[in-house]
Amino acid sequence: MNPEILIALPLLAAFLLPAARRIDASVGIWWGPLVVLANLVIAAMAWWKVQLIGPQSIALGGFAAPLGIELRADHLGLSAAVLLNLAVLLLWPRETPDKARVSTILLVLTGAGCGLAMSADLFNLYVFFELVAVATYGLAAANGKGEALIASLRYLILGALGSALALLGIALVYAKTGTLNLTELGGMSEALSGPAGIGALVLMVVGFGVKAELFPLNNWVPEVYAHTESRVSALMAGIISKLGILVLLRLIAEVFGGSPGLEFLLWVGVLGVVTGELAAYGAKDMRRVLAYSSIGQMGLVAVALALGGETGFIAALILMLNHLLVKPALFLIADAWPGSLKALAGKGRARPLGAVLFVLLALSLIGVPPLPGFWGKYLLLDAIFTNVTEGAGLLVGLILAATVVEAAYFFRIAARLFGSGEAAEESKIPGLPAVAALFVIAFLALSVQTGRVGDYLKEVVHGLQPQELRMAQSDFPDPAASVNGKGERL
């Protein structure tokens, strides 16, 4: 089955939905999930095909790559597509005044997201990105509450401005090179090494960074996450933010590798880590803590991306994967404890399982071995010490200090949960929503199989831009490497 169906099917379904709804009102309820489920199956099959025969390029509409629109069905794109479909299906919002409308939004989101994951063309990336963005604005306002509307509008303004800047960046790239195809651009890195190219990169980082929750383009994050349904927050923090990163990953891996503009991304990432964790330390309600923590995590991913190289990309991917599984589960578990953190005292005793899992997931975010978050941080530090020539100490110091702050606020919460509170709830229910349980199970599977997943991620990174990375395999730390071989790096 062709991967382009992944895009076409949900979009088509989204347009058909309003019409189909006229025939029978109940269509609005089952139509969306069913289509996404079908899409998931298709995505899984396509993913498996890539596993068997390797990445392939698809020219849409019969035009060859430079002129026409290219889709790339590679490991990264299809893995992201599978995860996106899965996440949308699991985190389908419930608290909505109009189910059909949300179905439409989610179908658009799914189709556009799949397209974004597989695009190999800058303009295509932009278009799908915008579609995802529009769907996200709608999603943020989906519960119809006043605060959610405000948050969504503020998000929209920021997002639209960002998109304009990204488009400006794309215009710069095009003016400089005359093409927008990523593969072709990959061969023109010297044309993009000048100020125009670097400026374009900065503009695109800013533009796409809005969705990727990069500092300081992320002041929408706490307000949106605080006022939407927890499932929507989970969806946005879990997967949609990753789509923004995905765009940057493709850009950096295939076009802008080694560009000086990455330094901007690096410091944006570091500042995101520092301010995000600090703000989470200062936050007073659970939702905001999780939202700020998300900012911090995405900052880490940005740092890893900026460092590049195989280690950096794998670090980014494992951090993303970790966050993708952990944060939705945290949002869902924390649903039981809305409002102020002060009200948490003793609540964990009423829901022991939820509280214990909350702590476990938080541990992975902090980066405690042998949980996956640890490997992400380890590889990140590895990439810093390997790639950064000056100021590595400062960088590591800032990131680790932020991690201490992260541990501080998570365990302030944990201490409150298990501490003494006046009224422990009467029921001893486990307090673990079923969907959260699925995420937790996936997380545990990842923890147990980190080694295998790591091998696969390596393949994903190699699939990104075959020519360069496959030749430069030595970037990956090899325990058996000679002592002096790396001695002079730092």
Place this chain on the structure above:
Amino acid sequence: MIPSLDLLLALAFGNLGLMLLAGRNPTAGLLSMILYALQGWVLVMLMPALAEGAASGLAFQVFGWSLSWELNGLGWFFAIITVGAAFFSAWFAAGAWGVQGTRSPWAFHVTLAANVAAMLLLLASRDLLTLFIGWELVTWAGYAMMIQSGGPATRAAYKYLIYGVAGGLAVLAAVVLIQVQAGGLGFAAVAAWMPGISTGMLWALMLLLGVGFGIKMAFLPFHRWQAEAYGESPGPAAAFLGAISSRMGLFGLLILLVHFIGLARLDELLLPLIGLDARILWMWLSALTIIIPTFIALKQNDARMLLAWHGIGQGGYMLLGVLVGSELGVAGGLLHVFNYATYQAVLFLVMGAVVYRTGTAHLDRLGGLITRMPLSYVAMLFAIIGLAGLPPMNGFVSKWMVYKALLDEGLPLLFVAAVIGTLGTILSVFKLIHNVFLGQLRVEHEQIREVPFSMWGPMIALSLIVFITGYMPGLALDLVMVAQTSLGFAALDYHLGGFVTDTGNLNMLAVVSVLLLGMGIGAGIFLLGGNKSKRVHQLDNYAGGHFLTTEVRYHYSHHFYAGLLRLIGPWYITLIKRLEGGIAALTDTLAAGSDGLYRTAYTPILMLAATVLGLALVL
């Protein structure tokens, strides 16, 4: 079944699983005791295999690194103490204490098993990555153990956690740095790589790893977390934590300073301006770690806090001894690990028993318990003599070795510092036993009984170990030598009773025998000579002409060393405390600032600023 490291780890993790499932069962304590005993047996059986390293079949492959474990002599020595401490703590909790005395016996048994398993994993590491994994597991297992009793313990554990995470991350940074620079993480490979590195790099690594490991050991100036965290834990948990947990920091420091860097290289590392070398620096830090916490202990009003502060101080002797570098000093330092574990466990267990019966460990609210809890008293007496380092208990032997090594190596000032620590210890342990067991019995305590066997059993058994290894230090030195040779030092020449050196001997067999004989003679003179004494009631006492009644609080316990504390009170420096508070306040301010940043009304302004700055930066 052939004992192997796999079996040991299987037992440890099996115990953890078993406790998770059956920790609520009244027999759980007994069950875990059996499993700890089995682990001890496996360790003893492993002893001959240690020379080549007892490897585990357990192996993982993650991101190109292979994780595997192997126990060597040093780890084995610490493992023996760990399993032993766990055994006695579990014994204490197995009976009445576990069933009635604690909020959740399940939590205790599970966390104890988790701690032991994590420590064994740490001690069996053979490369820095497994070391770090074990390290973090130990930190978090320790945290879990501390929070189980809730209340003020949670706050203390929180502080521990912040320190522990910070230390762990320092270690992590060093590990990654070494991996990137050296290209390998195996202990042997790193040790082989170390001599070639630059001085600046060495300082950086020593600082990172030293801070990381030092925090766990509550090494000065990172000592402020430990006392509260251990003191607030429930009795047997405090005993286990106090006995061995922070020694994991020592284990790390030994690997860093002795195995990786080497004492000779430490001598060459000169501090700028002052001209001191790194070894002397470490030794003086150890000496300060002995003195300052000991004198902080002196002014504590809670028995458990007093003990916990001493625990910090005693750690200094261990590192000090090893850093002397002579066979006697290294053996003394390592022996002190063992000795300290035995008596510190007794002391915390006794205080656990006292709390179990009276509900308080406050030194102003106890007294005279000797008549009600004589066995606990005896156990504590043995243990405080050990802690104070007086003959005939084992604490004396290891301290003697450290003192002697310092004098032999020509370091008399450090020797004096170490002795001052001991003198302070004597003062404060006497305050402890005086306020708890001696003096006037309170009315409300008149009806309490001695704790049941399940609780006094481990106390008495351990205090007998304190005495026997003091009488025959050779027994414990047999274990120490395994670690000492594994660290690369020559074995010490010793016999069952002590040492014969060119510059002075110690024969504890003779010393203790003479002491016992002297007491026999003393008993003869005192009991047989003169008239028979008559026992009087405690209120039948000199009161300057007043009548004593039960209402009169006639026990001198509050502000015990008033004169001394009036004098040295102003010397207690609060610099580090203030620093700690300052960092917390700074974090709060920055946090509020960051939070405010994200609440800005004009969202796009930051974006615009970032874009402009970004473009300006790169163009």
Place this chain on the structure above:
Amino acid sequence: MNELLSIGNLLYGGAAGLIVIGLFAVVARRHLIRVLLGVAVIEAGVNLMLVAAGFRPGAAAPIFDPQAISGPMVDPIPQALVLTAIVIGVAVLALGLTLAIRIHRQYGTLDTVALTRIVNAPAGSPESRAMMQRGGGGHES
């Protein structure tokens, strides 16, 4: 002089001007409708920039007509892109305005600062309740 005032430079200058005007509105204005309009102006500027990037002096329109292919053509790709971008821009603007209308119905204000206060107030605090009440009154009238 002539070169400076060439049509290409005029286009670029105009695009930059539009962007600056839009940015000013976005950054300095409190009223949300103005901010949204600012975004629209920026988008227009960026689109102009894109079109300018594909401009060749004296070239023909890129219409695929066999008779017309004699001289150079204007690059067609940017124009295709701009078409798409305009559509997206309109959609986003429409969505934004819809949201603005609903917010105004509920709270009776579109002042950024006031709305920020609402969205950042802790749940159930007096401030958010007061705003709700006032907004409700406005809706009825």
Place this chain on the structure above:
Amino acid sequence: MDFDWQHMLIELLVMPTLAFVVGLVMVLMARRLRARIERRVGPPFWQPLWDILKLYSKRTQVSHGHMHEISIIVLLGGMIAMEVFLPVPGFDTFAHHGDALTLIYLMMVPTLGMALGVSACANPNGSIGIARALTAMLAYDVPFIITVAGAAMLYGTTSLPEIIAIQQQQGLEGWGAVQMPLLALAALISMQAMLGKEPFEIYVAPAEIATGPMTEMSGKFLGSMFIMQCFQLYTVSVLYTTLFLGGGENWATFLIKIFVVVAIPMTLTNIFPRYKTEAVVAWLWKWPTAIALVGLFVVMMR
């Protein structure tokens, strides 16, 4: 080391006895000295012994429980062990089994025993006395330890018989007092405090019945304390002689040396008032410690 059982047994029995007898004479000397200075006649020769016998034979012997009695046994046992480990002419078999460090720590055992016994009496006055005594110990042991460290550095050994041998080999010039006069001075001052003599005698408080460690000590309990005093005088003087005065070549010189050593504090004690506890600590940590530290540096510079 050969185990000459007979010799060891004799040593074990003879040394404490000798120490006791010498100690009794020292007590007598002290009391006579004081009497002379105060222009009194002073007690008769047998008075110290009679005091002890009288206390032991009192009809009312008040005991405050087992610990009260056990502590006296520990106290006497520790004292006896101490005497055995002191090197005196002709009897140093046991002294080879321990060293200066062992002896210093053995000296703390009787203190601890007494402290336990006094606290077992449940009298706050006694406890206050013990708190003061331990504080004083902390005070005088600091300079004392420094002098021991200095001696160990100078002689290169901590073995007491070795130290004596080295001094006697070199004759008068080899004496510790000559080689390290500052340390000898500091040790003399801390010895004054160690013996609980003015101006450092607040913790003993012999003049006030109602305060100090002796409050609840009566009858043979007090008698045992008197025995302990004899031992203490002997021990301290022998230790000082060993470290600084070349030990005893034979019993004659040995006895002369130790009596001279004891006579110094016994004389000084009569011309001083009393320091408060804090003042004891402050003074001892200031002057003798400073002197001792200077002395130690001098030794280390060699």
